[in-house]
Ligand SMILES: [K+]
């Protein structure tokens with residue numbers, strides 16, 4: 001009851017709409033305002049209509065990174081700055097909102113002591129919101145600042161002082177998992193550059209773990225003390241990165257369109273990068289369209305999984321996949337309860353996971369179906385593009401540029417639903433029912 | 448406990464292996480013996496090696512219908528008869544086994560009174576098995592006999608007395624959802640023939656509903672009295688057929704490779720036929736390979752769903768899809784229990800459905816992934832072929848004929864797992880735990 005009271009108190013005092021609807025409205029406003037800014041003549045060099053501006057704004061606010069035009073060539077410095085601001089608002093706004101929401105709903109998570117919004121305290125307030133937003137912003141700015149400084153070491157010698165802006169833009173884009181780059185081939189020029197191959201992935205992996213996990217690690221330091229959610233996220237991320245990198249490398253090693261012409265060192269760096277970028281980062285260092293069908297499929301499955309809850313990443317989330325597999329294994333071992341790291345996971349979680357996964361799969365399949373009706377391109381390219389949009393990844397095999405208005409609308413809708421939807425679902429997950437406590441249940445976040 | 452006792456009593460007395468393993472062994476023996484028969488020189492006209500014989504035998508026993516050679520041209524009358532026997536054994540053997548298993552495990556289902564194998568009676572015995580198998584065989588032979596007589600009206604005028612064999616073969620193939628035809632273009636010659644377009648689908652829909660549903664309808668006659676399982680199957684089948692036929696017609700109406708050149712009447716017949724055949728029948732009256740990507744995708748989703756439990760059909764089953772959707776809807780409506788037709792469906796069912804669906808999706812995706820590594824064909828064609836094999840459907844866009852040995856092995860494995868797997872899973876579903884009775888729960892069969 002205390003949990004529900006918390007949720008109720010939040011609603012009538014500060015918000016008239018239910019929080020997920022409020023979030024959706026905020027995002028629509030962000031997107032429209034962004035589109036108008038990007039449409040202004042000072043933002044671009046003449047080739048951006050309102051449709052392109054809207055698409056770019058939606059892609060930036062949802063931190064997806066699918067583009068119709070080359071960001072570096074089509075937009076002026078002002079336009080690029082608008083995009084960076086939209087990315088920061090979209091990425092951090094959602095993260096703040098998610099953490100606040102989870103806290104307001106009484107779900108415990110690892111945070112600095114002062115901020116633990118326990119259900120029995122009901123201490124959700126505007127002061128806390130401001131403090132929380134500031135804290136998340138500080139974490140983000142520190143990460144992005146360090147990232148920009150390190151990237152400047154690469155970009156300034158290559159581009160002079162303009163390289164500073166490049167370093168800032170790519171650092172912001174990376175931490176927010178936005179995938180926007182200022183070069184038409186993304187980061188392919190630096191396919192073998194160790195600094196770029198370490199700084200960019202570290203930024204988007206940190207952003208994709210989510211503030212809750214970062215806060216937990218910062219606060220607890222020791223593995224044993226981490227929450228179940230943090231442990232699952234870290235192990236899951238590690239396994240998915242290893243799987244993605246090793247299999248990508250094995251499948252593409254001799255492909256003349258991707259790894260084939262590179263030296264061994266570059267091949268290894270590229271395999272690493274292409275193995276991590278599907279966790280919804282969206283940068284690429286090789287030509288995505290030249291990938292073999294098998295590695296394309298691998299990338300699609302990784303894009304669907306995505307990163308962590310309440311992070312800058314998209315997808316159905318690592319924890320959702322984990323519960324899915326755990327429940328399946330437990331079922332065939334005839335266990336009626338799920339366990340992980342000495343904590344039990346309730347059957348209710350399983351139902352949540354199923355609802356979330358079923359809905360996600362239906363949305364992705366519907367999107368591919370609708371686009372395939374009106375477009376005659378390669379099926380796998382269309383499927384890849386829709387998956388990339390739903391997972392807010394931004395990797396592209398080139399089909400996005402060739403879509404008609406209907407196709408663009410589907411992609412915009414997919415990006416929006418892929419970004420706002422899981423949190424709306426997360427709201428249902430958190431408020432649906434009060435669990436009957438029988439054992440010390442480990443809370444994990446789904447969606 | 449009575450339920451468990453029943454399961455235990457069955458095992459040690461007559462079977463050493465657990466029933467699913469026994470079933471798998473039986474199927475492997477069927478397939479191998481069939482392969483040897485089909486390999487004999489009297490079975491074919493000279494172009495069938497042991498590999499082709501094994502593939503054909505596996506396809507027949509699993510009632511899939513994917514072929515490497517034109518059945519009518521490559522095999523002699525004897526060979527065709529062997530295939531028909533394998534189809535009958537594969538289709539009915541599994542149905543008998545499934546019904547027996549469900550009965551032995553104490554799961555109530557609609558059957559003639561004498562055969563209700565109630566858990567408190569533990570009346571599983573060899574006598575019952577023989578009676579049940581005979582009953583199912585009689586139902587099958589009556590359906591197939593009537594079907595053959597009707598089909599003879601079409602085939603005898605066209606092919607003389609040889610048309611009688613054609614009528615028998617296609618009737619057996621249809622009732623068992625096997626999809627084997629004696630013409631290289633399946634039933635395309637009769638695309639506008641009303642008799643063929645009614646008799647064949649009625650046969651495979653009846654076979655695909657399953658003996659339990661047919662028995663229930665035969666016994667109860669009135670809708671109100673049918674079991675939850677029968678109601679779900681009938682409604683689900685109707686909805687899927689309407690959806691498939693209407694959407695297929697709309698998508699292909701002007702496609703020059705499929706419906707385009709046909710008259711309006713033929714277009715309507717073909718839409719109906721192509722809308723029902725993905726419920727794992729596998730016949731076709733238009734060129735599958737010429738279908739648009741969107742209708743190919745539609746067909747793939749329908750093939751994955753398939754028909755009814757304990758039937759001659761494959762797929763994850765209609766009831767599984769129903770629970771999947773019901774649980775998702777209930778979740779978003781914040782209901783903690785599932786209801787359908789005045790009966791509740793336990794949360795345990797949801798976990799079962801999730802395990803079954805997750806495993807099926809993983810298997811299909813793995814199959815597509817493995818085949819896509821070593822084959823450079825159109826991705827959608829490879830995906831279609833694997834889906835068709837896993838759903839034991841038998842529709843083909845032509846890729847099966849071009850597969851190398853690895854690819855053929857994957858397809859054989861997919862057919863086998865798609866046929867035997869769900870029942871093995873069904874065994875787990877049925878024996879996993881004794882439900883705590885709280886309300887009159889409606890039992891439905893999953894897998
Ligand atoms: K992205």
Ligand SMILES: [K+]
Pocket residue numbers: 510511512624625626727728729839840841
């Ligand atoms: K079939």
